[in-house]
Amino acid sequence: MIKFLTAGIPLSSNKEDAISGLNRILELGLDGIELEFVRGVKMKKDKAREVYKFSNRHRLSISVHAPYYINLATDDNEKLKNSYMHIINAAKIGFIAGAKNIVFHPGYYQSQDKKEVHKKIKKRIKEISNILKSEGISVILRPETMGKPSQYGSIDEVLDLMDIENVKPCIDIAHLHARENGAYNNYKELLKLFQKFPKSLIKDIHIHYSGIIYDRKGEKMHVNLWDRENDMNYYDFIKVLIDCKASGLVVSESPYMEIDAMLLKEVYNEMRTNKKGEIYGFSDDDKIHKESHKKILRRLPRESIYLFDSYIICSECFKI
Numbered sequence: 001m002i003k004f005l006t007a008g009i010p011l012s013s014n015k016e017d018a019i020s021g022l023n024r025i026l027e028l029g030l031d032g033i034e035l036e037f038v039r040g041v042k043m044k045k046d047k048a049r050e051v052y053k054f055s056n057r058h059r060l061s062i063s064v065h066a067p068y069y070i071n072l073a074t075d076d077n078e079k080l081k082n083s084y085m086h087i088i089n090a091a092k093i094g095f096i097a098g099a100k101n102i103v104f105h106p107g108y109y110q111s112q113d114k115k116e117v118h119k120k121i122k123k124r125i126k127e128i129s130n131i132l133k134s135e136g137i138s139v140i141l142r143p144e145t146m147g148k149p150s151q152y153g154s155i156d157e158v159l160d161l162m163d164i165e166n167v168k169p170c171i172d173i174a175h176l177h178a179r180e181n182g183a184y185n186n187y188k189e190l191l192k193l194f195q196k197f198p199k200s201l202i203k204d205i206h207i208h209y210s211g212i213i214y215d216r217k218g219e220k221m222h223v224n225l226w227d228r229e230n231d232m233n234y235y236d237f238i239k240v241l242i243d244c245k246a247s248g249l250v251v252s253e254s255p256y257m258e259i260d261a262m263l264l265k266e267v268y269n270e271m272r273t274n275k276k277g278e279i280y281g282f283s284d285d286d287k288i289h290k291e292s293h294k295k296i297l298r299r300l301p302r303e304s305i306y307l308f309d310s311y312i313i314c315s316e317c318f319k320i
Contacts, residue, residue: 002241003031003061004265005251007208010258012307018043018051018097022060029303030261032061034251035097038068041089045096052098061249063142063206064094066104072124073107073117073152080124083107087128087141095137101206101249103142103170107152118157126164133166141167142206147175147219154179159196170206173237174222174253178214187236194244205248209237209264210257224254225263226282226298238267262301280305280317290317 009021010028021033032055035043043051055062067086074080091102106121121143129141143161146153155176158169176184176193184193194202211223211230223230241250252261270276280302283294288305293316300308305318 001247002268003249004261004268005032005034005061005063005249006030006257006261007034007065007251007253008036008257009033011256012258018047019054022051022054022058024258025060026058028258028262030258030265032063032249034063034065034103034249035094035099036065037090037093038065040067040069041086041093043093043097045093048093048096052096055098062094062097062099063101063103063249063251064090064097064099066090066102068105070104071107072121073109073112084124084128084131088131088137091132091137091139091141092135095139100140101142101170102139103144103206103208105146105151105153106143106158109150109152114152117152118160121152121157122161122164125161125167129164129166139166140204140206142170143167144170144208145172145175145179147172147178147212147214149179149218151218155193155196159201162198162201168201168204168206170208172208172253174208174210174212174232175219177232178212178219181214181216181218182231185231185233185236187239190237190240191243194240194246202244203247205246207248207250208253209234209250210253210260222253222255224256225260226300228298234264235267238264238271241268242271256307259301259304259307262304263299266301266303277302287312287314288317289314293317 010024013021013024070083070086072083087104094102109117143158145158161167211225211232213220213229254260279291279296281296281299283289
């Protein structure tokens with residue numbers, strides 16, 4: 001089974017703290033949160049324990065995204081030391097909070113040879129994994145596939161890192177789509193991608209998904225799956241998840257992350273059970289309708305309608 005998480009506290013949460021966010025996750029029928037430590041590990045141990053108790057009680061999944069300030073390819077000793085610290089601190093607090101997976105951006109090629117960068121990063125991730133193991137921090141390190149060719153993190157690079165104990169990649173499908181200039185966006189391409197994964201990854205997969213805008217240099221920005229600019233084919237993505245019998249987490253990294261997490265979960269449940277409900281979403285008048293009233297061009301999850309301003313909701317379709 002796949003669980004669907006938000007990348008951070010839902011935008012519709014009453015407060016911007018982790019427990020309020022988890023309460024909102026329960027209200028929305030989602031499965032957990034990836035704690036965003038991207039600007040630094042600021043959560044204290046007491047709060048992490050609260051997160052663990054709450055998530056454990058309600059069977060919600062927790063993962064962690066480590067700070068952005070990481071470059072395991074650098075030769076600057078101070079920057080390298082700080083990169084180790086950011087990953088280790090994120091893992092320690094995440095472990096207390098009940099997170100199994102610690103996602104991070106591994107580094108940059110800059111002017112270095114790509115093969116040499118890979119050797120450096122692999123060696124250093126192994127060192128970090130050994131440090132965490134020695135301290136009893138039982139987590140999976142998840143180096144992420146990245147959205148620009150200038151960044152370390154191709155699919156082959158991160159898969160090779162699975163040679164290291166307690167390391168599995170975070171597969172960011174939107175990043176791969178942008179990095180490869182529009183690839184990995186139909187059933188055939190996605191199935192071929194998943195067929196590269198060992199069974200141990202298929203059964204414990206960690207995926208980031210969102211809409212994305214890109215150019216020949218790769219990723220420009222994330223967008224919602226229901227934005228006009230998005231071209232991500234999430235139907236084929238979900239079908240591949242089901243056909244490959246994948247288990248694990250899919251984390252929505254769209255700007256309005258809870259709506260896209262709900263959308264992905266809705267489509268997943270429809271395909272898995274062969275029980276389709278009526279489709280809601282935007283039509284050609286840029287208002288939200290039911291498909292029985294107007295043709296839907298950009299789908300929305302049924303339970304998300306009232307997260308939108310009433311003036312864009314069709315009063316004939318919905319009681320507002």
